[in-house]
Amino acid sequence: xxxxxxxxxxxxxxxxxxxxxxxxxxxxxxxxxxxxxxxxxxxxxxxxxxxxxxxxxxxxxxxxxxxxxxxxxxxxxxxxxxxxxxxxxxxxxxxxxxxxxxxxxxxxxxxxxxxxxxxxxxxxxxxxxxxxxxxxxxxxxxxxxxxxxxxxxxxxxxxxxxxxxxxxxxxxxxxxxxxxxxxxxxxxxxxxxxxxxxxxxxxxxxxxxxxxxxxxxxxxxxxxxxxxxxxxxxxxxxxxxxxxxxxxxxxxxxxxxxxxxxxxxxxxxxxxxxxxxxxxxxxxxxxxxxxxxxxxxxxxxxxxxxxxxxxxxxxxxxxxxxxxxxxxxxxxxxxxxxxxxxxxxxxxxxxxxxxxxxxxxxxxxxxxxxxxxxxxxxxxx
Numbered sequence: 015x016x017x018x019x020x021x022x023x024x025x026x027x028x029x030x031x032x033x034x035x036x037x038x039x040x041x042x043x044x045x046x047x048x049x050x051x052x053x054x055x056x057x058x059x060x061x062x063x064x065x066x067x068x069x070x071x072x073x074x075x076x077x078x079x080x081x082x083x084x085x086x087x088x089x090x091x092x093x094x095x096x097x098x099x100x101x102x103x104x105x106x107x108x109x110x111x112x113x114x115x116x117x118x119x120x121x122x123x124x125x126x127x128x129x130x131x132x133x134x135x136x137x138x139x140x141x142x143x144x145x146x147x148x149x150x151x152x153x154x155x156x157x158x159x160x161x162x163x164x165x166x167x168x169x170x171x172x173x174x175x176x177x178x179x180x181x182x183x184x185x186x187x188x189x190x191x192x193x194x195x196x197x198x199x200x201x202x203x204x205x206x207x208x209x210x211x212x213x214x215x216x217x218x219x220x221x222x223x224x225x226x227x228x229x230x231x232x233x234x235x236x237x238x239x240x241x242x243x244x245x246x247x248x249x250x251x252x253x254x255x256x257x258x259x260x261x262x263x264x265x266x267x268x269x270x271x272x273x274x275x276x277x278x279x280x281x282x283x284x285x286x287x288x289x290x291x292x293x294x295x296x297x298x299x300x301x302x303x304x305x306x307x308x309x310x311x312x313x314x315x316x317x318x319x320x321x322x323x324x325x326x327x328x329x330x331x332x333x334x335x336x337x338x339x340x341x342x343x344x345x346x347x348x349x350x351x352x353x354x355x356x357x358x359x360x361x362x363x364x365x366x367x368x369x370x371x372x373x374x375x376x377x378x379x380x381x382x383x384x385x386x387x388x389x390x391x392x393x394x395x
Contacts, residue, residue: 036065036066036067036104036114036115036118036190036200036202037065037102037103037104037113037114037115037118037167037188037202038057038058038064038065038079038102038103038106038202038204038324039055039057039079039100039101039102039186039202039203039204039206040052040055040057040101040102040103040106040324040325041053041055041100041101041103041325042054042055042090042098042099042100042101042206043097043098043099043100043101043168043366043370044090044091044092044096044097044098044099045092045093045096045097046097046099046370048363048366049090050286050287050288050361050363051107051108051288051325051326051328051363051364052086052287052288052289052322052323052325053088053090053279053286053288053289054086054088054089054090054206054207054208054289055086055204055205055206055207055288055323056078056079056081056082056084056085056086056137056183056204056205056206056207057079057081057082057106057204057323057324057325058079058080058081058082058323058324059081059323059324060080060081060324061106061324063080064080064106064323064324065104065106065202065324066080067190067200067201067202068080068200068201068202068203071199071201071229071232071233071234071239072229072230073229074138074229076138076201076203076228076229076231077136077137077138077139077142077185077203077205077228077229078137078138078183078185078203078204078205079202079203079204079205082137082203082204082205083136083137083138085132085133085207086207086288086289087277087289087290088207088277088278088279088289089132089181089207089208089209089274089276089277089278090206090207090208090209090279091208091209091211091274091278092173092208092209092210092211093173093210093211093212094173094175094177094179094210094211094212094214095172095173095174095175095212096172096173097170097171097172097173097373098170098171098172098173098184098206098208099168099169099170099171099370099371100124100168100169100170100171100184100186100206101113101167101168101169101367102114102162102167102168102169102186102188102202103167106323106324106325106326107324107325107326107328107364108325108326108364112167113162113163113166113167114159114162114163114167114188114190114202116160116163117192118159118188118190118191118192118200119157119159119160119190119191119192119243120149120157120158120159120188120189120190120191120192120194120199120243121147121148121149121150121157121158121159121188121189121191121238121250121252121253122147122148122158122159122162122169122186122187122188122189123144123146123147123148123186123187123189123252123254124144124145124146124147124169124171124184124185124186124187125142125143125144125145125184125185125187125228126142126143126145126177126182126183126184126185127141127142127143127182127183127185128141128177128178128180128181128182128218129181129182129183130180130181131181131276132181132207132276132277137183137205137228138228138229139227139228140225140226140227141225141227142185142225142226142227142228142231143220143224143225143226143255143258144224144226144254144255144256144257144258145171145174145257145258146171146257146374147252147254147257148161148374149238149249149250149252150246150248150249150250152248157191157243158188159188159190162188165369165371166367166369167367168367168370168371169186169374170370170371170372170373170374171184171186171373171374172373173208173210174259175214176214176218176259176260177210177214177218178210178212178214178215178216178217178218179209179210179211179212179213179214179215179271179272180209180210180272181207181208181209181276181277182207182208182209182210183205183206183207183208184205184206184208185203185204185205185206185228186203186204186206187201187202187203188201188202188203189201189202189238189239189253190202191241191243192243194239194240194241194242194243195240195241195242195243195244197234197240199234199239199240207277209274209277211271211272211273211274212271212272213270213271213272215272220258223255223256224255224256224258225255225258226254226255231254231255232253232254236251236253237251238250238251238252238253238254239253279291280293282294282356284333284336284356284357284358284359285329285332285333285358285359285360285361286329286361287318287321287322287327287328287329287330287333288321288322288323288325289321289323290317290318290321290322290330292314292315292318292329292333292336292359293314294352294355294356295307295308295310295311295314295340295352296310297351297352297355298349298350298351298352299349299350300349301344301347301349303349304340304343304344304348304349304351305344307340307351307352308337308340308341308344311333311336311337311340311352312334312337312341314333314337315330315333315334315337318330318333328361328362328363329359329361329362329363331362332359332360332361332362333359336359339353339354340352340353
């Protein structure tokens with residue numbers, strides 16, 4: 015009993031428009047393991063515009079992208095010092111390959127902000143720190159976005175151990191400079207909701223020059239946003255604050271590791287689509303109970319489709335097939351169920367890239383400091 019097809023037709027029409035756009039942060043990996051397309055990721059829910067650049071550096075969308083002010087249901091746990099990988103796609107549902115067009119050359123950066131409550135605390139505003147950046151690499155002759163393309167859209171990053179345990183927004187950022195000389199720098203961003211696990215309970219005391227507000231951390235007039243990549247004068251002046259690295263060890267260990275209390279993915283789910291999970295329907299042994307469970311199953315399916323981000327609803331289809339199985343059993347007079355009770359369903363998320371790159375910050379701090387010193391010496395700050 016597939017009564018969701020009109021909705022699906024609308025989704026398919028909307029997804030068809032994605033190919034004309036640019037890029038989006040779609041998928042989070044933790045220690046090389048995909049958390050599932052869209053899971054723990056704040057992104058635009060509009061499939062027609064989700065890959066568009068942010069409309070203006072003064073917009074609150076600069077914090078976590080269009081729609082990024084709204085939290086998502088799940089926050090993914092990651093160990094202190096663990097590896098985060100941010101996947102970028104031109105087609106968020108992976109219908110076609112690609113991460114960003116080769117013409118969109120420019121720098122990358124990773125910012126983070128600690129929050130107490132994912133639902134209540136604002137992404138936009140003060141409290142952001144830059145943890146890593148890269149512009150033009152003289153040694154390879156490539157911009158950071160070109161390296162991203164080489165790595166199949168994957169930007170890997172190691173969580174600094176000086177970050178205390180708790181709830182964090184991690185914000186990967188791309189800046190495309192192909193129209194910057196005409197006054198149109200194009201920012202792309204999104205946010206991952208992360209809970210850092212560990213025993214570091216010390217409050218992070220960041221000097222004022224490293225703690226910034228987003229929006230507000232860059233200005234439209236600054237050199238890095240107006241850089242001409244067609245007649246470049248290197249070194250490239252990186253926008254925003256300097257990368258924050260504490261000068262000493264201020265961490266404080268607790269006798270008990272901090273644990274996540276909110277936003278965990280339920281352990282008893284049967285399948286997950288982005289930030290929705292399908293949970294087993296109630297047992298039944300009568301015809302009325304059978305149809306009630308069938309209806310409850312389809313209600314969950316509708317919620318899955320309604321909540322599906324532009325990465326798609328492939329696993330909603332899988333859940334809907336389960337609902338069809340219950341309905342077919344009811345039609346056949348089999349009123350004891352549900353069939354295959356509690357059995358995990360096979361995810362239809364796209365296969366992850368075959369190779370995951372090393373973390374970009376490993377071994378790069380000396381090179382970053384040298385590059386920064388060179389820029390300052392030449393009159394850039």
